[in-house]
Amino acid sequence: MDRTTRSRRWIGAALALAVGTGLSLMGSAGTAQAADVNVARNAGFESGLANWTCSGGSGANASSPVHGGASALQATPAGQDNARCSQTVAVKPNSRYALSAWVQGGYAYLGASGTGTTDVSTWTPDSSGWKQLSTSFTTGASTTSVTVYTHGWYGQAPYYADDISVFGPDGGGGGDPVVPSTPAGVTVGAVTSSSVALSWGAASGATGYNVYRDGAKVQSADSSSATVTGLAANTSYQFQVTATNAAGESPKSAAVTGKTSTGGDPGPGPSVPKHALTGYWQNFDNGATVQKLRDVQSQYDIIAVSFADSTATAGELTFNLDPAVGYASVADFKADIAAKKSAGKSVILSVGGEKGNVTINSDASATAFANSAHALMQEYGFNGVDIDLEHGINSTYLTKALRQLSQKAGSGLVLTMAPQTIDMQSTSTEYFKTALNVKDILTVVNMQYYNSGSMLGCDGKVYSQGSVDFLTALACIQLEGGLNASQVGLGLPASTRGAGSGYVDPSLVKNALDCLTRGTNCGSFKPAKTYPGLRGAMTWSTNWDATAGNAWSNAVGPHVHNLP
Incomplete structure (x- = not known):
């Protein structure tokens, strides 16, 4: 019997056990309240593996593929090690948290232990594209910390994880913001023969924005407006905007078209007289x-x-x-x-x-x-x-x-x-x-x-x-x-x-x-x-x-x- 077949049977057994014990494997995340935050730190792995501990040296920082930002987690199971990467987060007692992560590659699990109530996990088979895992848990009456984790499966391909969120009341340990939403209301303002001014609605939680011209990133902005320069006169361009923060980058906005003017700089004109x-x-x-x-x-x-x-x-x-x-x-x-x-x-x-x-x-x-x-x-x-x-x-x-x-x-x-x-x-x-x-x-x-x-x-x-x-x-x-x-x-x-x-x-x-x-x-x-x-x-x-x-x-x- 080859190793792959045996591994798949182990996964099936684990799944049956979970269902039999009433464990929620694909539970949906609860609706977050206005005051909720992502209590996980370095949730998008933009700071390498800071705040995360991976078993057997199985974790590494990857620049591709990524779901948001510039980095993601790559974890490689080996031998009897399932490439478990975990972080202990500060939580509030008697509180509900929505747990989610984006994963890709080999078999991937997401879970939380030490909740003080029912520990949870969810998983997905191997995936060639990014897929979101989501579940939720409620903390016990005296629970102030919970361990959240990801892991793969024995002998399977490496998995990638990115933009992990543990969304709920801040337990005092701080944390990362969630990936901001896509900027809305992108509009074209004043244009010249070589520039187009853009503005958009501020995205909640965003610390910056990226501007894309015809699909390519051309500049960043720290507020909800920017002027794209260096353009050709009398030419139409497609512009999109994303929002960014420490957790990652939002999807691109809907494209808007801006067309530069034909030119005709009035020049400096006459100088003002001394009097x-x-x-x-x-x-x-x-x-x-x-x-x-x-x-x-x-x-x-x-x-x-x-x-x-x-x-x-x-x-x-x-x-x-x-x-x-x-x-x-x-x-x-x-x-x-x-x-x-x-x-x-x-x-x-x-x-x-x-x-x-x-x-x-x-x-x-x-x-x-x-x-x-x-x-x-x-x-x-x-x-x-x-x-x-x-x-x-x-x-x-x-x-x-x-x-x-x-x-x-x-x-x-x-x-x-x-x-x-x-x-x-x-x-x-x-x-x-x-x-x-x-x-x-x-x-x-x-x-x-x-x-x-x-x-x-x-x-x-x-x-x-x-x-x-x-x-x-x-x-x-x-x-x-x-x-x-x-x-x-x-x-x-x-x-x-x-x-x-x-x-x-x-x-x-x-x-x-x-x-x-x-x-x-x-x-x-x-x-x-x-x-x-x-x-x-x-x-x-x-x-x-x-x-x-x-x-x-x-x-x-x-x-x-x-x-x-």
């Missing part, structure tokens, strides 16, 4: 003169298109041209942007405003902002962005967003900010911290010196809005707080209708500019030194300026351009 006038252009009709971009007064060096719109994805931007502006097509609008740039102007997209609400409070939302902002720059020809968020910001993640955008857009990026007065009263505010964080890529901060009431100046005194002292003493805070003079501008309404309060006659604006740059025409406050490199001034808006006969730009514009 510049910024004007906000209204992409809506609120009673001010309705303008097309071609109608914006020639004094304005930076034109901030107001405003970008947010999407349902946190941090993501889009732009919707308002029909009220009167353009026959989006192409005409783009042509106006190109014409302004040819005339030496910078056209940027403003983000926020009184009613705008773009949330950037996570790595995913920061990436979504950068990807979408850059995509809009490429699509429309914008030279950069203006940050006009009035509903609170997170300096950590806004900084990340702007850094990512800068990396994509290059040194030609025009980056401006328009914080409210309260946002720049101290270097400890989130806005001021953001400005300092991105100082090396920041063009100008045009603080809004209006709609604020009285504020403190850099000398600790209170100044009322609408005065030369208000402008100079508050600008001093920024100048002494770390911003370069070239990064400071005075933001003011173009007319009494342009803001609720804080309108300043253009003559006083010119006086404030002279005080800061030349030390002349000051009020009661005079800075300790002059700042001849001051960038200039800003107004809300070019439309309200036009409504008032362009009085603001005709007066302030030439004065800005003639600063020292």
Whole structure:
């Protein structure tokens, strides 16, 4: 009688004994509760055989085949040794645990002993592919540890085991997470001629994600979004995502298709003049003169298109041209942007405003902002962005967003900010911290010196809005707080209708500019030194300026351009 035949009879006898004693061989795992964890350690054998003990040196770490992650257990029976590999796990008394493992190769058993109630095991004949074994057990009234094990059968082929779980209440010994579920809701976001942005729903228990392009892994991510770069223009790709943790890797998600754009980088455009006038252009009709971009007064060096719109994805931007502006097509609008740039102007997209609400409070939302902002720059020809968020910001993640955008857009990026007065009263505010964080890529901060009431100046005194002292003493805070003079501008309404309060006659604006740059025409406050490199001034808006006969730009514009 050959050895194989005898072995099969022994297995059959063991099976009959188990059935006869009422042992559950193929019991289904119970439904896990929300607080349950995998109390087994190194459950996916990613750390070799750590935490496992294999009889007779029968166990080894295998890199192929694996069910999840990069490793699995290979155990080889020899002689009278059945290649038993075990681990003692900490459990809670009077508790139910679901035991499972993925196995392949020769005959494989999975079981638990020392449960304090009925010990359990289950098995499967040899298998050419991965097969899951599952059973469950209940601990006794005083049981605090249980031994879980796998083993093969005498003289049979080696078996492989991976992703073992003992799922139930944590008995205090810690353990590994279970393999996370497959990420759901994979969607394509902003695309460029060489990149596709992806996002997906977070998978419970995941510590990372892998992104696959056309079936091949191309990168990893530590959050639920990623941008795949290095792609060919005008080309479609298939993308899938898996979730990973110490226990292994989930199956791949359903594939989604992303197609890169045809290209058309707008380029850096003209450089911003040493002294510049910024004007906000209204992409809506609120009673001010309705303008097309071609109608914006020639004094304005930076034109901030107001405003970008947010999407349902946190941090993501889009732009919707308002029909009220009167353009026959989006192409005409783009042509106006190109014409302004040819005339030496910078056209940027403003983000926020009184009613705008773009949330950037996570790595995913920061990436979504950068990807979408850059995509809009490429699509429309914008030279950069203006940050006009009035509903609170997170300096950590806004900084990340702007850094990512800068990396994509290059040194030609025009980056401006328009914080409210309260946002720049101290270097400890989130806005001021953001400005300092991105100082090396920041063009100008045009603080809004209006709609604020009285504020403190850099000398600790209170100044009322609408005065030369208000402008100079508050600008001093920024100048002494770390911003370069070239990064400071005075933001003011173009007319009494342009803001609720804080309108300043253009003559006083010119006086404030002279005080800061030349030390002349000051009020009661005079800075300790002059700042001849001051960038200039800003107004809300070019439309309200036009409504008032362009009085603001005709007066302030030439004065800005003639600063020292």
